Amino acid sequence: MAFLELNYYSQVLGMNQPMAAILPEQSGYTPDWTNDQLQDLPVLYLLHGMSGNQLDWQRKTEIERLLRQTKLAVIMPTTSLAWYTNTTYGLNYFDEFAKELPVKVASLFPQISKKREKHFVAGVSMGGYGAYKLAFATDYFAYAASLSGALIEDTNYPGFLEMEKPSYWRGIFGDLSRFPGSENDIFALAEKQAAKKETLPKLFNWVGQEDFLYEANQKAVSRLKKLGYDIDYHTNPGEHEWYYWSRRIEDVLKWLPINYQAEKRLS
Template sequence: MQIIRTMKNILSTLLLCFVLLGAHAARLDTVLVPSAAMQKAVKCVVIAPTGTAKLKNLQVIYLLNGYSGNHSDYAKHMGAYLKQQADAHHWIFVCPDGNNSWYWDSPIDRSFRYETFISDELPAYVDAHYHTLANRSGRAIAGLSMGGHGALFNAIRHPNVFGAVGSMSGGVDFRPFPANWDIAKRLGALDTATHNWDAYTVQEQVSQLKNGELAIIFDCGVKDFFHTVNHNLHERLLALGIDHDYIERPGEHNWDYWNNSISFQLLFFQHYFDKASKP
């Protein structure tokens, strides 16, 4: 009898665990997204809310990784939090592998067409495979470091695709770092391809923005090596009369900072989605 009672207790505990997990169990998948532009498939992590198949008009947040990272970074470092947010707000998070690309279509290497992938092929794939709100009012894009640059670069150039954009410790002006992060491999050397270095940096891209065209948030830690370029971008946007949220706080270029920053970015996107959904 004691054995039977013990077994019943074990089964009851297991059942309770399954119930609790089922009540909060956003799905995390790794998918291969085809890119016709690059003639290859790109690995992406997709975090989708519980009951995705039955939900409609899901909003999507694209998260871009930094240099030397990959599609799995966000899942490794903040996966539990993103799952909770996916379930709480019925959001989908999509994390593509950036492959040290800086998320451009490289003007000198035709095998790197990551702007086309991020702003065309990937949203088309996500909209075709999930019940998304398939327009700019249902899409936000953010990233950290190289990915912060990529998010701003793509959103500025494709405001018809993304309605809101965020950057955490973004490399928003890489011209002070001409020997770093394989940038010369994608743009050419700074001294011989100065036009590319100017044209492909966020600091110069913002000149084409119209005020109110994008909901913009970016931040950087005051001990980060990208702090100066982020502060300069803030000053440039003020001079251009472009509304934006800019935050400086204690921190360095690391996951301790980004794990804190992400909650502010997502709160900003929540406000954008709420505002965009109103008639």
């Protein structure tokens, strides 16, 4: 299993962007893998939350250990604090993720599959919002998972706006009164996608019962099911913390169609 840190130039953003990646390889853990078996690899994009970056998943979870015996590539990009969104201050992070990054990944890692059914995305908090947004607004991802995602219907959700100053939120989403129904409203995107009667992405959702986003996620799951989405929903005691997300990511790996091979924990 190889862990890589790299920088690439984003034409969309007009600046260098960091990215981390995990790639399966022949090693002492998997001596029976051949180069032919390490082609057309499924890929999971892991998205970070607020205050995080592309290294969160590697630093705060056991994602490398979990994947030592599984043929899955992982891409970990960063949106800084921009919510995977085309911001009003001119940085089009959504376009970078939805249009440019997949092409860049295909160029840098030709062993990664180009098939939609082998492309997955998952995220925590802000990244959960980003994962569903990318799944609903593009035809690139077949599976999307949200852990404690900010799956809000509007920006008046209790505690949401208090996380940052009003000027910050206007910089990200613009006029907040126009958020419902906009290109940043994941439910509007989900409705539009469902109306096309095309193959919908399969969804996974987990939220802790003590999380301030618990009610938002319950409503989101109900609304998405009514639209026809196949959503695997889970909840149990937990807060808005990496302590819980680091455990739930293995549930996501087991849910994905990747023949996940769990590594035994040391006793």
